[in-house]
Amino acid sequence: MIPALESWVAIGLTVAVLSYVLYRENPAYRMAEALFVGISLGNVVVMAVRSLQSSGMNPLLGGNLTLAIPVALGLLLFTVYSKRLGKLSQWPVAVMSGVGVGLAIRGAAHTYIYDQIKASMQPVIIWGDPMATLNAVLVLAGVVSTLTYFLFTVEGGAGGARVKTTGRYFMMLFFGAMFGQVAMTRITYITGRAQLLVQFLTSLLT
Amino acid sequence: MSALERLAKMDRRVMYWAMLLLIALPYAVPLGLPMQISTYSTEFKTTIDALAPGDVVLVSMDIGLGSVSELGGGIIALAKQLSAQGVKVVAVSTVAEGSLVFDQYFRPVLTSAGYGYGVDYVNLGYAAGDETMIASIAENMREVYSRDYAGNDAASLPLLQAADDYSAYRLVVTFDAGTATGFYARQWQAKYGTPVLSVPTAVNFSYFYPLYQAGSVEAILNGPRGCAEYEQLIGAPGLANQGIDALSMGQLVVIAFIVLGNVAFVGERLRRRKQ
Amino acid sequence: MSLINRREIPIAIGVAACTLVIASYFTDNASLASASGSLQLWGIIIAGFATLLGLFSYVAYNGRQIVKKRSVYSGVAVASALGTIAIGLALSPSSSQYSWLTSNILTPLSMSVGSFIGFFIVSAAFRTFRARSLEAGIVLAAAAMIMLKNMPVGEYLLPGVLPLGNWLNDIVSLGGNRGFTIAFAVGAIIAGVRQILGFERGRVAK
Numbered sequence: 001m002i003p004a005l006e007s008w009v010a011i012g013l014t015v016a017v018l019s020y021v022l023y024r025e026n027p028a029y030r031m032a033e034a035l036f037v038g039i040s041l042g043n044v045v046v047m048a049v050r051s052l053q054s055s056g057m058n059p060l061l062g063g064n065l066t067l068a069i070p071v072a073l074g075l076l077l078f079t080v081y082s083k084r085l086g087k088l089s090q091w092p093v094a095v096m097s098g099v100g101v102g103l104a105i106r107g108a109a110h111t112y113i114y115d116q117i118k119a120s121m122q123p124v125i126i127w128g129d130p131m132a133t134l135n136a137v138l139v140l141a142g143v144v145s146t147l148t149y150f151l152f153t154v155e156g157g158a159g160g161a162r163v164k165t166t167g168r169y170f171m172m173l174f175f176g177a178m179f180g181q182v183a184m185t186r187i188t189y190i191t192g193r194a195q196l197l198v199q200f201l202t203s204l205l206t
Numbered sequence: 207m208s209a210l211e212r213l214a215k216m217d218r219r220v221m222y223w224a225m226l227l228l229i230a231l232p233y234a235v236p237l238g239l240p241m242q243i244s245t246y247s248t249e250f251k252t253t254i255d256a257l258a259p260g261d262v263v264l265v266s267m268d269i270g271l272g273s274v275s276e277l278g279g280g281i282i283a284l285a286k287q288l289s290a291q292g293v294k295v296v297a298v299s300t301v302a303e304g305s306l307v308f309d310q311y312f313r314p315v316l317t318s319a320g321y322g323y324g325v326d327y328v329n330l331g332y333a334a335g336d337e338t339m340i341a342s343i344a345e346n347m348r349e350v351y352s353r354d355y356a357g358n359d360a361a362s363l364p365l366l367q368a369a370d371d372y373s374a375y376r377l378v379v380t381f382d383a384g385t386a387t388g389f390y391a392r393q394w395q396a397k398y399g400t401p402v403l404s405v406p407t408a409v410n411f412s413y414f415y416p417l418y419q420a421g422s423v424e425a426i427l428n429g430p431r432g433c434a435e436y437e438q439l440i441g442a443p444g445l446a447n448q449g450i451d452a453l454s455m456g457q458l459v460v461i462a463f464i465v466l467g468n469v470a471f472v473g474e475r476l477r478r479r480k481q
Numbered sequence: 482m483s484l485i486n487r488r489e490i491p492i493a494i495g496v497a498a499c500t501l502v503i504a505s506y507f508t509d510n511a512s513l514a515s516a517s518g519s520l521q522l523w524g525i526i527i528a529g530f531a532t533l534l535g536l537f538s539y540v541a542y543n544g545r546q547i548v549k550k551r552s553v554y555s556g557v558a559v560a561s562a563l564g565t566i567a568i569g570l571a572l573s574p575s576s577s578q579y580s581w582l583t584s585n586i587l588t589p590l591s592m593s594v595g596s597f598i599g600f601f602i603v604s605a606a607f608r609t610f611r612a613r614s615l616e617a618g619i620v621l622a623a624a625a626m627i628m629l630k631n632m633p634v635g636e637y638l639l640p641g642v643l644p645l646g647n648w649l650n651d652i653v654s655l656g657g658n659r660g661f662t663i664a665f666a667v668g669a670i671i672a673g674v675r676q677i678l679g680f681e682r683g684r685v686a687k
Contacts, residue, residue, distance in 0.1 A: 010589040021601075034555070039561050039565050040587065041565075042569065043574075049533070052530065052533075055525050056529065066519070071526060074530030077530050077531055077534050087485050087488075088485055095494055095524060096528060097676070098495035098498025098502070098676070099498050099524035101672070101676045102673070104673060105499075113670075117663070135648075138656060140656070142656010142658075142660060144660075145656075170656050171660075172619040175620050175623075176619060176627070177627045177654040179624040180624040180631065183624070183628055186598045189592060192592050
């Protein structure tokens with residue numbers, strides 16, 4: 001069976017990109033790379049313009065005149081190219097970063113600190129269940145020693161150094177677990193391409 | 207040159223070809239190994255099970271097209287489960303390609319289940335701002351999205367008239383290749399108590415695990431493995447299950463090269479010590 | 482110094498925006514909440530303009546490359562970006578033409594480029610992932626355990642690997658992970674407080 005045009009396009013582009021790792025840099029790869037960068041960027045711009053229209057321009061043109069302020073601030077970003085007016089581009093950046101930091105602070109305090117400490121404050125000794133006791137001790141030891149590792153202002157003597165070393169071991173365990181997860185993420189990208197190649201070859205042969 | 211030296215100087219392309227060919231093998235000859243279902247996936251499915259027909263769910267597509275290899279199975283499976291239960295869907299995205307992912311993978315399942323646009327589901331598309339956008343849509347969705355992805359007036363869509371802020375949503379599901387799970391946990395769960403379910407890429411599963419364990423995230427799937435388990439739980443093995451054998455092979459190859467690398471390393475050390 | 486060049490202005494804007502957003506979270510004052518909501522919307526609109534600024538910079542850079550080096554690839558990148566924008570804005574991102582472009586060209590390119598790291602992980606695993614010290618050994622063992630528990634072949638070859646891998650992820654590495662999470666949040670809050678107090682000038686007042 002002859003595959004459809006779309007399959008040929010997908011296979012051609014996939015082979016062109018993979019040729020970089022499986023062979024070496026070549027014109028087919030560079031062409032595919034240029035296409036990828038161009039279309040990705042084009043798509044980002046299309047979506048950004050639609051987002052701007054949806055949340056800014058349409059309501060502004062519909063009579064919500066207060067939105068003229070953020071639109072004007074947004075346009076000020078483009079003064080970054082001007083030597084004389086370049087500093088004006090910092091004003092909209094200040095609004096964005098101010099709002100972003102404000103949101104991050106209020107959320108982080110609740111979710112990343114309060115909730116995390118609450119979840120750590122569990123009974124450590126669970127009578128009649130040695131495994132649960134071991135688990136609780138391990139989690140608490142991991143949290144406390146890792147946090148101690150980041151206490152740069154306190155030396156803590158030999159005992160403190162031992163706690164920090166323990167914290168380092170706990171972090172290494174976490175990094176190892178992370179690497180295992182990273183491998184899973186990245187391998188799935190290859191599995192998707194391998195599936196496409198096998199399906200294409202199968203369709204050619206049947 | 208000894209065997210160990212030859213091993214240590216192996217051309218990287220040999221490894222890449224070995225990886226590609228061994229990953230491709232299970233697509234030609236499936237292994238079909240059984241897989242145990244984790245408690246994470248079971249919890250995820252039962253949380254969705256608890257939704258009633260007519261409930262509204264916010265689906266946030268916070269991934270690019272590249273991540274579909276990893277989470278595509280989960281996207282289709284969620285669309286199947288939600289549509290089987292008659293749950294309404296409002297989709298947003300913090301990633302420019304997210305709305306394309308929804309259109310290519312989620313929407314076809316809804317339309318084939320007879321879902322009507324504007325009444326049963328809406329795709330609002332991408333909005334800039336990341337956490338700022340996530341916080342804003344909780345308070346007033348139509349202020350951020352005056353138009354949907356197709357350019358329709360948002361005020362004219364019946365579903366959006368009824369579901370304009372957090373109070374209308376039973377839960378949020380985010381497909382996440384970045385940091386959106388943390389943002390939703392901070393801006394929706396912490397502030398309004400709306401349950402957040404996360405389908406992160408495997409690498410992000412590690413980041414968000416403490417949030418899940420502390421209850422800030424209600425349920426979580428472990429990347430492609432979690433998606434494959436979820437497909438099995440809803441009785442519709444698909445994309446994720448097709449890829450799970452290939453994923454196994456790929457990880458075996460990585461482990462094999464770690465072992466080989468260490469054999470070469472130890473051999474080299476012993477040789478130097480002898481000299 | 483002219484008004485434009487005064488660095489106090491962007492700092493004051495950032496401090497005011499940040500304080501307003503945080504204050505609205507801790508009070509139930511309706512006007513404060515409304516002001517914070519408006520400011521957040523402004524942030525979204527400005528972020529949209531910032532994305533457009535990115536395109537502007539990219540086209541300017543590649544435009545220079547086309548003129549200077551007569552680079553075909555830069556030309557392809559710019560042409561494909563502009564073509565994508567033209568289709569997306571003239572028709573609609575939900576149009577069939579745009580869908581064809583993204584599903585048949587952008588999708589395979591995006592997935593193929595993403596697979597690079599999968600390949601690089603193999604060579605990194607071979608060349609650098611070595612048990613040179615106790616810490617490196619811990620990382621290595623944890624990574625191998627997580628990979629084995631994540632794949633059905635691992636369960637098949639080593640039946641005890643799944644419960645052991647789950648224990649490693651859910652208990653042993655949780656301590657280090659949670660310690661990291663809390664330390665990260667504290668760092669973010671300190672950066673935010675520095676912003677409120679005007680000490681953090683990196684982004685707005687160089």
